[in-house]
Amino acid sequence: MFSPPEPIYTVSGIRAIEERAKPQADPTLMERAGRVAAEEAVRLTMDRPGTVLIACGPGNNGGDGFVMARRLLQARRPVVVAFAGKTERLPADARAALEAWHEAGGETLSELPDPPAEGWALVVDALFGIGLQRPLEAPYTNWIDTLNALPGPRLAIDIPSGLDANTGRSLGRAFRATHTLSFIALKPGLLTLDGPDHAGAVTVRTLDVDPEALLPAEGQRLRPSMFREHLVPRPFNTHKGSFGDAGIIGGANGMNGAALLAGRAALKLGAGRIFVGMMDRDAPAVDLMQPELMLRAPAVVLDAAGVLALGPGLGLADEARRMMERALPLDIPLILDADALNLIAEDHRLEQICAGRRAATILTPHPAEAGRLLGSDAASVQADRLGAAAGLARRFNALIALKGCGTVVAAPDERWWINCTGHPGMATAGMGDVLTGLVTALIAQHWPLESALIAAVHLHGAAADRLAREGVGPIGLTSGEVIDAARAVFNAWIVQAATPLPESA
Numbered sequence: 001m002f003s004p005p006e007p008i009y010t011v012s013g014i015r016a017i018e019e020r021a022k023p024q025a026d027p028t029l030m031e032r033a034g035r036v037a038a039e040e041a042v043r044l045t046m047d048r049p050g051t052v053l054i055a056c057g058p059g060n061n062g063g064d065g066f067v068m069a070r071r072l073l074q075a076r077r078p079v080v081v082a083f084a085g086k087t088e089r090l091p092a093d094a095r096a097a098l099e100a101w102h103e104a105g106g107e108t109l110s111e112l113p114d115p116p117a118e119g120w121a122l123v124v125d126a127l128f129g130i131g132l133q134r135p136l137e138a139p140y141t142n143w144i145d146t147l148n149a150l151p152g153p154r155l156a157i158d159i160p161s162g163l164d165a166n167t168g169r170s171l172g173r174a175f176r177a178t179h180t181l182s183f184i185a186l187k188p189g190l191l192t193l194d195g196p197d198h199a200g201a202v203t204v205r206t207l208d209v210d211p212e213a214l215l216p217a218e219g220q221r222l223r224p225s226m227f228r229e230h231l232v233p234r235p236f237n238t239h240k241g242s243f244g245d246a247g248i249i250g251g252a253n254g255m256n257g258a259a260l261l262a263g264r265a266a267l268k269l270g271a272g273r274i275f276v277g278m279m280d281r282d283a284p285a286v287d288l289m290q291p292e293l294m295l296r297a298p299a300v301v302l303d304a305a306g307v308l309a310l311g312p313g314l315g316l317a318d319e320a321r322r323m324m325e326r327a328l329p330l331d332i333p334l335i336l337d338a339d340a341l342n343l344i345a346e347d348h349r350l351e352q353i354c355a356g357r358r359a360a361t362i363l364t365p366h367p368a369e370a371g372r373l374l375g376s377d378a379a380s381v382q383a384d385r386l387g388a389a390a391g392l393a394r395r396f397n398a399l400i401a402l403k404g405c406g407t408v409v410a411a412p413d414e415r416w417w418i419n420c421t422g423h424p425g426m427a428t429a430g431m432g433d434v435l436t437g438l439v440t441a442l443i444a445q446h447w448p449l450e451s452a453l454i455a456a457v458h459l460h461g462a463a464a465d466r467l468a469r470e471g472v473g474p475i476g477l478t479s480g481e482v483i484d485a486a487r488a489v490f491n492a493w494i495v496q497a498a499t500p501l502p503e504s505a
């Protein structure tokens, strides 16, 4: 549960680590990679005797495949290698690996063979790794189509071929793995955008390299250990004033529910008092499902809140714009979501006030909102989620959570994290409002902003994961259900955080 955060490196970072590790590496990194890949193949085929098919490409990823094949042959596992390249063009290490494979008695086929009657025990993709430079074309697209159509387990070596290791974008065509064995460290592309759909279960083997000793982590995979120190039971001698006054402003006509969901999430994650300012003058005076929420005029909420979330169902009317003009200069932490972001995107003056704020700001855009803020569009944001989140963090001097599959959190000082909890059942209306409420609640309870944001993002997905495990969703999951599950997961985390680590840890 509290395992350490895992470092993530882009391709240039991995290359730098490899360059620094290579001079001391005996056996070579490729030899180590092929050996651990063979071990993984044995593990995956424990109850599936039969032949392993390894498809090898024209670079060092193919080299890993040749070493893996040799190791499997030495372990007396039947293995077939198909090589989609030219021997004379292979890089030196990979060519040596191919020669060693031939010397060990192995053969290479130049086409993918038909599967045996009983099927392949395992299909291995060693076509392209982090050296992919452009969208795949024939014949590789055909190879990948054929491999993807085969039943049974499919193992990608380092990263599924066709997946951009930095962005997670499938370039033309990408291998769909059930398992990915990645070397040295995680790459962002495994964790965001198309990555999770293609990588399956990801395992990292460091190849006896300590990446962080050679290059500080560029990013990190989000883990509860990063905010464990704040997961503490409440002291007995406290009162509701000890846990902060959270304000939510939104809920214009037709969108009352968005503000109520954020308010309910803030309540159930422990904020002391929650004021919800409804922009809709005809909104109900009380949330009958959650009468603990104090529904007030937005102007009253501005004054009452110690931390304020603006946006859920805020609308784009002049009134909402005026509310933004009043809220942005306040000297309290602000969480800006949904229409608060859209208003900033279409009004340069609001953008300037926001970027110049003295107090801390958090922006939680989905890709379309991020696109509007950057003057681009959702597709451009998705083409480089890390870059977009980092760009927003710099431009607004704010913490950013760029939502979606593999939410990217970025700080203005260039640090970033990728969250791996959550599932596509969360793609439903109101889910973002719940996240806003969770962040607001933690800040109200005096969590430092950065910890509050990463904890809320992780918790939001973990709550949805727990529900899916219990049969609530993934499809049909409602954001209201996630609120209750987040409360349960959060309290369980506090109990677990208080449990001393075993002596051996």
Ligand SMILES: NC(=O)C1=CN([C@@H]2O[C@H](COP(=O)(O)OP(=O)(O)OC[C@H]3O[C@@H](n4cnc5c(N)ncnc54)[C@H](O)[C@@H]3O)[C@@H](O)[C@H]2O)[C@@H](O)CC1
Pocket: 018, 019, 022, 029, 030, 031, 033, 057, 058, 059, 060, 061, 062, 063, 064, 091, 127, 128, 129, 130, 131, 132, 133, 134, 135, 136, 137, 140, 157, 158, 159, 183
């Ligand atoms: N460099 C090292 O020290 C290590 C590398 N390792 C492996 O090597 C991989 C990286 O190797 P490479 O840098 O050789 O890269 P790849 O093996 O990923 O592919 C590079 C080759 O593919 C070609 N290529 C790129 N995109 C293409 C496209 N769309 N269509 C057709 N051809 C294309 C390139 O021109 C080059 O020949 C890693 O992912 C990992 O599997 C491991 O052996 C560990 C050590």
Ligand SMILES: Nc1ncnc2c1ncn2[C@@H]1O[C@H](COP(=O)(O)OP(=O)(O)O)[C@@H](O)[C@H]1O
Pocket: 338, 365, 366, 403, 404, 405, 406, 407, 421, 422, 423, 424, 425, 426, 427, 428, 429, 430, 431, 432, 433, 434, 435, 460
């Ligand atoms: N495919 C997915 N995988 C993981 N999380 C997802 C996925 N789709 C949506 N989510 C999460 O659900 C939430 C949706 O937020 P948002 O798009 O703002 O919804 P809304 O505006 O309806 O409240 C975000 O936290 C997002 O990260």
Ligand SMILES: [K+]
Pocket: 061, 125, 126, 127, 128, 129, 156, 157, 158, 159, 160, 161
């Ligand atoms: K691969």
